[in-house]
Amino acid sequence: MPKLIGSTQGLKPSQINRLNNLYRRRLPPAEVLLPEQARALAALSHEIGRQIGLVVDRKGEVRQVAVGGPDSLPHIDASRMRHGRARLAGVALVHTALGPSGLSQADQTALPQRRWDYLAVLNVDDQGLPGLVRVAHLLPQPEDGQDVRLLRPFMAGQTPHDMAALVQSLEDEFARLAPPLDVRAQAAAILVSVTTGSRQLAEEHMDELAELARSAGLEVRGRVVQRRQRLDPRTLMGPGRLAEVLLLALRQGASVVVFDQDLSPGQAHNLALLTDSDIKVIDRTQLILDIFAQRAATREGKLQVEMAQLRYLMPRLTSRDDGLSRLTGGIGGRGPGETRLEIDRRRVRERLHRLEKDLQEVGKQRQRRRDQRKRGGAPVLSIVGYTNAGKSTLLNTLTGSSVLSEDRLFATLDPTTRRLRFPQEREVIVTDTVGFIRDLPKELRQAFAATLEELAQADLLLHVADASNPMVEEQIAAVERTLDELDLTQAPTILVLNKIDKADPEAVTALVNRHQGWPVSALDPPSLRPLLAAIEGMAFGQNAGAV
Numbered sequence: 001m002p003k004l005i006g007s008t009q010g011l012k013p014s015q016i017n018r019l020n021n022l023y024r025r026r027l028p029p030a031e032v033l034l035p036e037q038a039r040a041l042a043a044l045s046h047e048i049g050r051q052i053g054l055v056v057d058r059k060g061e062v063r064q065v066a067v068g069g070p071d072s073l074p075h076i077d078a079s080r081m082r083h084g085r086a087r088l089a090g091v092a093l094v095h096t097a098l099g100p101s102g103l104s105q106a107d108q109t110a111l112p113q114r115r116w117d118y119l120a121v122l123n124v125d126d127q128g129l130p131g132l133v134r135v136a137h138l139l140p141q142p143e144d145g146q147d148v149r150l151l152r153p154f155m156a157g158q159t160p161h162d163m164a165a166l167v168q169s170l171e172d173e174f175a176r177l178a179p180p181l182d183v184r185a186q187a188a189a190i191l192v193s194v195t196t197g198s199r200q201l202a203e204e205h206m207d208e209l210a211e212l213a214r215s216a217g218l219e220v221r222g223r224v225v226q227r228r229q230r231l232d233p234r235t236l237m238g239p240g241r242l243a244e245v246l247l248l249a250l251r252q253g254a255s256v257v258v259f260d261q262d263l264s265p266g267q268a269h270n271l272a273l274l275t276d277s278d279i280k281v282i283d284r285t286q287l288i289l290d291i292f293a294q295r296a297a298t299r300e301g302k303l304q305v306e307m308a309q310l311r312y313l314m315p316r317l318t319s320r321d322d323g324l325s326r327l328t329g330g331i332g333g334r335g336p337g338e339t340r341l342e343i344d345r346r347r348v349r350e351r352l353h354r355l356e357k358d359l360q361e362v363g364k365q366r367q368r369r370r371d372q373r374k375r376g377g378a379p380v381l382s383i384v385g386y387t388n389a390g391k392s393t394l395l396n397t398l399t400g401s402s403v404l405s406e407d408r409l410f411a412t413l414d415p416t417t418r419r420l421r422f423p424q425e426r427e428v429i430v431t432d433t434v435g436f437i438r439d440l441p442k443e444l445r446q447a448f449a450a451t452l453e454e455l456a457q458a459d460l461l462l463h464v465a466d467a468s469n470p471m472v473e474e475q476i477a478a479v480e481r482t483l484d485e486l487d488l489t490q491a492p493t494i495l496v497l498n499k500i501d502k503a504d505p506e507a508v509t510a511l512v513n514r515h516q517g518w519p520v521s522a523l524d525p526p527s528l529r530p531l532l533a534a535i536e537g538m539a540f541g542q543n544a545g546a547v
């Protein structure tokens, strides 16, 4: 028999017994409660002066008995009660309310939070007698602007609907309305941004978040931007708005909610407690970590990503509870965590220590390779730039190689080195590396320090920007800021304005004038000729070509 949960302190053994006995009798699935069950429940609730909640599955079995305060219930985790692939929780909540209050605001928001099949409130009068039963359920589509339907209140035993049939039809309707998932996607997601800034900026950042989500294998099914005077320190957005987001997720069949803002460990924890356990609430940093985890191919890359994930996880391991399992893993359950709920801080620390050692070792090897290259004497040209700007494509076209390039953020994680030959037997070493992004998570910046160190060796930096991107100015600034933070401003830099084939020509002209950049299309070799001449000139001295 499952255990009672909630405020059982101070109750008499006989009362605890009677509460436990509530597990023994099934409730009629079609009817919510039989009259004698309503009487017993009302009397007991009245006697202990607390709300009693019953979580009831679709067969009428009582799966959880919860004891609350005079007008509240404890947190109930319905995750292990879910049946099959149901969209709704597969369980309903029936609880008592002392006095005439009926359905509270908390009840209304609990519906999308917990996805109860339905929620029934049994009023208990001041004599301890059962009053009306009020039932509310979520609507698959809004009706007259309402997302929740309240059934006509009734006395126990006089249910106006066959509740089992009603739940089944809701379930079918929710399933019918959510489109099937694209075969290439791992899950559907709702994107959320809570901001005190301008809507336009928030929308632009959401465009980027959508690209990140797509790159991570998520299918974006909705975007919600909330502007507030002040962020809610507990959950960023207010509870009402959060309930809307969760309802949208339910209707769209989305199992991931991604915040554009970073969530503190406390916020992530609170949000996890306020959402159904089938929903994963993550932030932009986690999304980026997840992409990196999917893309890391070399040993060094994998070590770096695991280190970043563990560093992110560490402060979130303080409290261990049901929210944790959803905080730890990646979207598809990759990454550390998920399978290791029992993972503790000590083990994480040990693993981090090990990773640091391994990374140092790999770093030494990298240093040796670098020294060898240096001894060769050829100048080193490093390609840097915002993710997806076309760095790998440019490397390929410049050096006639075939490094993976993809319309996807963070296609490249591991540095690649190629030779670019000029006439007269002169060559430069060209390296392509991981792209930058605004607000790169600090865990990743630290973990990728070794990779980025490579850039310090560069004699020349090629900063590639995507001139066709509406956010190109912000991207150029973000890259410059990152270079600055990495202390990489010594080497001369050439700004390459890429993708002019699909950019607005006037915008390109303006960019060229403003930044003294070289307009090119990495897909069109002839367009690279002036840039090549500039590279040769800067790598070998202005007049080198004439010698």
Ligand SMILES: Nc1nc2c(ncn2[C@@H]2O[C@H](COP(=O)(O)OP(=O)(O)OP(=O)(O)O)[C@@H](O)[C@H]2O)c(=O)[nH]1
Pocket (backbone or CB within 6 Å): 385, 386, 387, 388, 389, 390, 391, 392, 393, 394, 404, 405, 406, 407, 408, 409, 410, 411, 412, 413, 433, 434, 435, 436, 498, 499, 500, 501, 502, 520, 521, 522, 523, 524
């Ligand atoms: N139209 C057009 N597309 C380009 C051009 N250069 C690159 N692309 C496309 O832009 C996308 C990204 O190119 P990548 O070379 O992978 O970009 P990257 O900067 O290496 O990206 P990450 O490694 O993910 O940071 C690919 O789909 C390329 O085909 C260009 O000049 N014109």
Ligand SMILES: [Mg+2]
Pocket (backbone or CB within 6 Å): 391, 392, 393, 404, 405, 411, 412, 433
């Ligand atoms: Mg690349």
